[in-house]
Amino acid sequence: MSIEQPRGSHDLQQSESGEVEHPERFENPGLPPHRPRLGDEDPKANKRSEHQVVVLFVISIIATIAAIWGFFAFPVDGLQVGNVRMSTLVIGLGLGLGMLGIGVGAVHWAKTLMNDHEKVEERHPQRGDDATRAEAVDIMREGVEDSAIARRPLIKGALGTAVAIAPLSFLVPLIGNLGGDWDISKFRHTAWASAPGGGRRYLATDPTDRRIKASEVTRGSMVHVQPWRLEEEENFLEEKTKAVVILMRLDPKLLKEPEEKKDWSYDGIVAYSKVCTHVGCPVALYEQQTHHVLCPCHQSTFDITDQAKVIFGPAKRPLPQLPIAVDEEGYLYAQSDFHEPVGPSFWERER
Known part of the structure; x- marks a missing residue:
């Protein structure tokens, strides 16, 4: 059984030869009926x-x-x-x-x-005359x-x-x-400079604040450290923001150390600021095979084997290195503060 469908004025027409004839134009169906709200x-x-x-x-x-x-x-x-x-x-x-x-x-x-x-706006040539502006x-x-x-x-x-x-x-x-403390010279010094009451400033795990021995740092690992007993000091969070450090152990033969920094590491263990020199994000990603550390914010990449120099990304200078040493019991401590300000490169650098 076949069903014959009605033809509209815009339907395709089929000639006696079987070829489809296309209409010259389609009629405008107009707007649908307006549905009041x-x-x-x-x-x-x-x-x-x-x-x-x-x-x-x-x-x-x-x-x-x-x-x-x-x-x-x-x-x-x-x-x-x-x-x-x-x-x-x-x-x-x-x-x-x-x-x-x-x-x-x-x-x-x-x-x-x-x-x-619904409204219809007919297309017309775009002209900037007075009538168009008035419209x-x-x-x-x-x-x-x-x-x-x-x-x-x-x-x-x-x-x-x-x-x-x-x-x-x-x-x-x-x-x-705007009326806050804008003394950027504070970024020149961190809590690593001295310990309360004098003595050595030991490296401690972050956030458990447990002193760490050199023997605990294994090759291929990254340890996040902070100054020991920093929580006992005033403005703890502010000081921790500047003093956070990443600690890694590599094969000493891989380290490219200038003569004046030979004693800044210990048996392949190096310590660098965790604060990215681009805009201050935490550098927290470590590529074990390449010995690269990355900043997750803008992908600045630093080579730990070569003084944490920038090899990729928007950062313009290496991560500052923290000179470290080991005491008689094997605990790691900071020899001194960073030798340059930590953080983004837009701070004044002259000492």
Whole structure:
């Protein structure tokens, strides 16, 4: 049984010879019927949508105020762990919810309250004459009228307030920190320079703070170390940020050491700053076969066999080396501080 389908004016025609004849043009099917929204027919639904938009903008306002409050409520001058955690959490949530409230509110406003009738704009040559400019102005005026912002003062006030105070969550922490300590000379010295009460500054495992012996460092491994008993000192986190070190043991024959640095290592054990010289990220990835260490942030790569020189990436100088030695019991200690400032290359380098 065969079914005969009706032909439209735009359907493909088949000639008696069996060849398909293509029509010269297709008719414009036009726009589909407009489907009104609930708010277009129900005033209560329209008002409810307006209130929802206002609530979203108010959430943005409250979140921005909370972010500003968090900056002052949890000062991080002393780098207390609890304050750093709470400040980051509150400011981050405030920024996120503040921006999210404005964005979702604007989208909801456009989808539920603005004119959603389909419109067709015929193509025409693009010309920058006076008539075109006048038409563009009319379109913008029509958009303002469609938004009904003039007839919705509640939304206008909520949106204006949310947008006006949103930048404060960025500016207040920035301005508040401008009066901080900008003494970059502190980066010239670290906790390795001296131990409390004098004596030697031993290398200890990070974060367990256990002194480490040279015999515990095996070939092909990387050990993350910090100054021993550093937690007992003032500004512990600030000092640890500068003093963290990576410790590795290689075959002494592989080390390319200048004469003045021959005694900076011990039996193939070398210690270098963990702070990348690009922007200060922690250098924490070790390629055992190549003896390269990598910074995960921007892939700066340093050759441990050759004084931690840069062989790839944006870093411009080697990782500073920490001179180490071993005491009578086999424990590793720092002979002195780093001989150059640790961290990014944009710090002043002249001593």
